Amino acid sequence: MTIDDRPAGTLWTFAEEDYRYGTGPLRMHINRVLAGSPLQHDGDLWYEVEGVEVSDQGQVVGPRRATVRASRLPTIRRG
Template structure:
């Protein structure tokens, strides 16, 4: 996984679980544990959601497609 702490991910709705719309997330922690769901590999990522104005919002923990983290 190449997502680094402090990196901001811009995640399409299809690339993270249980959200709506694009999610901007400043990474604080990436789990080393991977899991399979619907024939795809996912990783738990924790970080601060970044609002449209660039300001940090609430902390979120989301499952992200592992393939997104290696881009």
Template sequence: MDRNRGPAGPVSLFPESDYRFGAGPLRMRVEHVDWNRPVQYDNDNWYEVDGIEVTSDGREIGRRQALVRGRSLTTLHRNSRSQP
């Protein structure tokens, strides 16, 4: 935990089939979802997601943007941190 930022948010795990583009599962601390601009792909709504990618042991890799399948985002709350 960084004393200036507060506790880190939970890490979301997205299987390779539920995000574009990359290989293997994506682990990230989601900071923002662009709920207002879904993208149609594979007959599903996908959303631009911004956050911090982390390793399986929790180390931060860095900032990451990804296009994520909407149904994978259902566990994320649409709170003030996730909306524009």
């Protein structure tokens, strides 16, 4: 799956309650949504995403894989 038609380099920010596991907001550029294996947790649908984490100062932290609440993800399309 690929992200919708938003410009390359879009920075997504997820509140602490909208991703697992971490503390504080998660900022990342999403490269891929692993839509083939959604998870059910607390009555919500969650997806694993892959991308690059960015600090609140805009510096690249590095590659990141996270589980994000589906309702907070951008629209995805098959690529």
